[in-house]
Amino acid sequence: MINYLVTITIFFPALTAIFLLLLNDKNKIVFTSIFSSVITFVFSLFLFLTYDKNLGGIQYIDHFKWIDSINIKSSYLVGIDGFSAPLVLLTGLLSLVACMASWRIEKRVKEYFIWILLLETSVLGVFTSLDLLLFFVFFEFELIPMYMLISIWGSGRKEYSATKFVIFTLAGGAFMLIAILALFSSASVTNLSMVSIPEIGILGIPELIAGQKLVIPASIIFIFFFIAFAVKLPLWPLHNWLPDAHTDAPTAVSIMLAGVLLKMAGYGLFRINLGFFQETLGFQIFDYTNLLVLLGTISIIYGAIVTLRQTDLKRLIAYSSISHMGYVLLGFSAMTNDQNYSYYSLNGSAMQMFTHGTITGLSFLTVGLIYDRTHTRDINKLGALTRKMPMVALFFMISGLASLGLPGFSGFVSEIMIFLGTYKIFPVYTIISAFGVVLAAAYILWMTQRALFGENKLKSDDKTYDFNSLKDASMFDLLPAFIITIPIILIGIWPNIFIDFFDLGIKEIIR
């Protein structure tokens, strides 16, 4: 094992960001950033491939004492396990794609890449940190890069959307901070480690609070954590920021936002809400899954219905994200004390996080390519794009079909796993949620039919773009789309590479 590999992976983008300060030439900046994201991706791939599945547990641990005060104790503790390894890989992959997709950027290039790289560092930090306060630090730090990226390089009502995003997330973060402090106020909690690591003698919070009476009731702490993640997921009725933020963000930021930032919430649900509250006194997560599944189902159906009404391509994908992230919660809620029983749905839920990351990433990427050329995202002004840009349309179709859950693509695998698992526990909710798939088929097919096929609907006096001079994307534009398609098809054909990992991780979270 190589020491400090996780730490290097987390901070490599941030170091590159500092290095970028010295550069002035635009091409050098773009090249350095893409190169750095390639290196980070290689690191994350290396972590993923060398994670020893036979050994299991937390690997590549870096541990230092950080804050050692009477009032709070916390340590710098990072490492990966079966659950976080695929998400680290996803972050590396999507950051690479995001950097490559931004090579055309003209405005304030240096700052742009600095923020993107800092964003990557903070997301990697969230997925690898095993100390609760450290987790929170990375979770909150991501706000500033996102605020800057949306409000400077965005379009439309960008400042409004950026502020809305920050205010929603900060409000969620406020709840999380209180929950963390409330956990620490209990006498039995002597450190803030999120997991137990026997190798270095650390007892995690799940063990420390098991069966103990907490100063603040466990149910309140649970709800506070849940609200923080529900905002980020986003869950109906806290989803309001997402369509605005997505619509007004630049392409690469939409990719990062939908691809990895939403997954931080799912990761938190598994690691904290599920990990901590299994054996707490007076409140166990298993007794309250009815409420979770209800929220998940509402999100799925609500998101899908609202998606049907959208005419802006980006907004449409944003609302479909709400619906798709609802599946994460649906799969998450179908859990019981019995490991084998909830195997399918929890695994499917984790898979859904990964697959949604790649699929939406591809969707936003291709919408960005379309928008670059047509300068509009309004479906009513598009149409017949397959004739002029077949490659972009092909990738857009792939993302659409994967998103509606066509067998052979990754979306199918995760959705079928979720439904198989939840049907045993919540048959009614599963049947209702399954209509989400029907609705997804409706909005995806209807959208592609209107935007890609048929006749071009641009009015003759509308000078938004000239249909006859439209050109297909260049090779360099299509390269990131190609890269991101690989996992979509790979998982569709051979899901086991990731299922093994999530299986391992989830079995350790459910004890």
Place this chain on the structure above:
Amino acid sequence: MMEYSELIYILSPIILVFTSLFVLMIDFFTSRKSIILFSALTGLVISAMVSILQFISFEANQSIFFDTLVFDKFYLFSAISLILITSAILLAFYDYIVNQISFRSEFISLLLLSLVGSLFVIMATDFITIYLSLELSSLPIIALIAFGRGKFSLEAAFKYLILASFSTGIFLTGVVYIYGVTGSLSLNNIILSEINPAIILGLVFLFIGLAFKLSIAPWHMWTPDTYQGSPMPIVTYLSTGSKVAGFALSIRIFSEIFSSNISFTNLIIFLSIISFASMTVGNLGAILQKDLKRLFAYSTVAHAGYMLVGIIALISTKSSGSTTLFYVVGYAVTNLSVFLSLQHIINLSKSTSIESLNGLFKSHPLVSIIFAFGILSLLGIPATVGFMGKVLVFSAAVNNGLIILAIAGVINSFISAYYYLGLLRNIFVSSEKFVQKGNSNNTYTLVAFISTILVLVLGVYPDLILSSIDNVIAEL
């Protein structure tokens, strides 16, 4: 029995007094502006070194001058921070003092005297001494405010004068009640063995007297006006040095008085309401402001509310005092960088309105980044000292069962995002062009840069001073 050897314990204030007199006299003999400032800085550096040496070679707490002063690590730690902050202010505002203040030696001399007063405030363990040193620290400030040349300066000075005397009166009333019940003026001898309405009343009066100085709502009214009318070095001193001294005094009083096991539920509820009011009034007030100095004045009020949370927790658990001390030191460092970069910006734009920040980043990236780090620290974004301070203070609150207060604090810091982000938006996002009307000196950015580094270092690795702060509070 007093011995002359006890003078060694108050060596740094003595050095400062002599420096202050020397600065005043040297004005008669030389017209060179730099000598005045140079001698003042030399005196400050020497007294800081003396304090640091005393801190390193510290042996045991000493009660000196007939038990009216105490020499302990707490005093030394606060004194070192105070002296360093004042030196940084004088160094950075060199240009300002030379060009915009008519009576510079008097100005510097009075500032040093106020600093001496603040040092004695932290040392004092007797209510009479506390009263005298509080007066010594605030009377020079009144004159210093009036040194400003703005149209609001006299108004600001007069407001501060009236309210300072008023608050001292209330403070003394509180002392009278406490003396009446316990029969002692010395903090060491006051032992509250029972809850007596007169004691509660006395403590409330005492607290209100302090709250004026700390600009805690609803006794904050002077803050925005004074900030707007005062010369910037004094604004910076009021929001950094003055705060450190005031909160250090509160920590000392509260930890000495409440060392018994009685639970002061009513007092805790009263203080919690005040703390909540201060945060809310500060943040909501700041949202409405259009002037940068007034905005930061209201932000000071809000931060005083957060710091009070640690003081309330101190009533139940003594060790919670370290959170407030950490917060106030971190806040002083942050505000130092904020106000210095603000002065730099004001020199450039010749305006204090928020709109004057528009497009600053494009024309002056360095000062924008320093200013932005300061704002992020005030907002409490991770990796800055402001975040660590808030985490510590709220954790102290939750540990002592004040979860509602912690929730109020966290929600408030979330409200404050609105106006802090508004400033960032003006600086970074706005597409308007920055209107430059003057030039500025790089000393502001240099000193602000150093304090920004401190903000980040303490934010990433708070243990650097946190362990010694814990230690300092434990030996109180």
